[in-house]
Amino acid sequence: MRIGRFRRILFPPRCGACDQVLSPDEEGFCRWCNDLVIRVTKNCCVKCGRTLTDETRALCDDCRSKKHLFSEGRSVYVYDGPMREAMYRFKYSGRYSAAEAYARDALDLWGSWFEGMGFDMIVPVPMYPAKERRRGFNQAGVFAKALSAETGIPVREALERVRKTPPMKGLSPEERRKNLKNAFQADDFVVKSKKVLMCDDIYTTGATMDAATGALLGAGAVKVCGIFICTGE
Ligand SMILES: [Zn+2]
Numbered sequence: 253m254r255i256g257r258f259r260r261i262l263f264p265p266r267c268g269a270c271d272q273v274l275s276p277d278e279e280g281f282c283r284w285c286n287d288l289v290i291r292v293t294k295n296c297c298v299k300c301g302r303t304l305t306d307e308t309r310a311l312c313d314d315c316r317s318k319k320h321l322f323s324e325g326r327s328v329y330v331y332d333g334p335m336r337e338a339m340y341r342f343k344y345s346g347r348y349s350a351a352e353a354y355a356r357d358a359l360d361l362w363g364s365w366f367e368g369m370g371f372d373m374i375v376p377v378p379m380y381p382a383k384e385r386r387r388g389f390n391q392a393g394v395f396a397k398a399l400s401a402e403t404g405i406p407v408r409e410a411l412e413r414v415r416k417t418p419p420m421k422g423l424s425p426e427e428r429r430k431n432l433k434n435a436f437q438a439d440d441f442v443v444k445s446k447k448v449l450m451c452d453d454i455y456t457t458g459a460t461m462d463a464a465t466g467a468l469l470g471a472g473a474v475k476v477c478g479i480f481i482c483t484g485e
C-alpha cells in the first residue's frame with residue numbers, strides 16, 4: 253500500500269536510521285542508509301534466522317550447541333551499520349512509519365514462510381507494565397501492528413511480563429536465561445491450540461524467545477515462531 257499523499261505532506265516519512273525526511277522515491281530508508289543496511293538473505297540459520305558464517309551448514313554455531321524451545325525465527329536486517337541507530341531510534345520513538353517499512357521488508361523476504369506457517373496470531377514480546385507506561389508504547393507492539401496490517405494476522409496481547417527483570421546487556425547466555433526464569437505468563441484461553449508468531453525488535457541469544465515460548469507452550473500453544481526486525485551476528 254502506498255503512503256497517502258496528504259499524510260505524506262502532513263507527516264513526511266523519515267529515514268528509519270538517520271531521521272532525514274525521505275524524498276518521494278525513497279521508502280523506509282534514505283538512499284545513503286539504504287545502501288549500508290544489510291538485509292538478511294535466505295542463506296540464514298534454518299532455526300533462528302541468524303546469518304550463517306559457514307554457508308554449507310543449515311544451523312548456526314549457537315543452534316548447533318543449544319536446543320531452543322521456539323520452532324523457527326526469522327529476521328529482516330543484520331544489527332549493524334545504520335540499523336544500530338535505527339533500532340535505538342525505534343525503541344525510543346516507536347514511530348509507526350518505520351515499523352511499516354520493516355513490516356513490508358519482512359513480507360518481501362519471508363512472505364512464503366508466513367504463508368506456510370499459517371499463524372493464528374501475532375504476539376509482541378511484552379515489556380514490564382510499569383516500564384511500558386513510562387515509555388508510552390512497546391516497540392515490539394508497534395512492529396506487531398504493522399505486521400498485522402500487512403498480513404491480516406491479528407495481534408493478541410496474550411503474554412504478560414509478570415516479573416521485573418534487570419537489563420540483559422552484558423550478561424552471558426546462561427545469566428540471561430536465569431534472569432528470565434518465570435518472567436512471562438501466557439493467557440491459555442487465547443493461545444490454546446494456536447500457532448503463535450512472536451515478534452520483537454532484536455534477536456540476540458534467544459533467551460527472551462525461549463522464556464516466552466516456554467510460557468506459551470505451557471499454556472497450550474501448539475507452535476511458537478518469531479519474527480525480528482534485526483538479528484545479531
Ligand atoms: Zn538515512
Ligand SMILES: [Zn+2]
Pocket residue numbers: 297298299300301302311312313314315316
Ligand atoms: Zn541459529
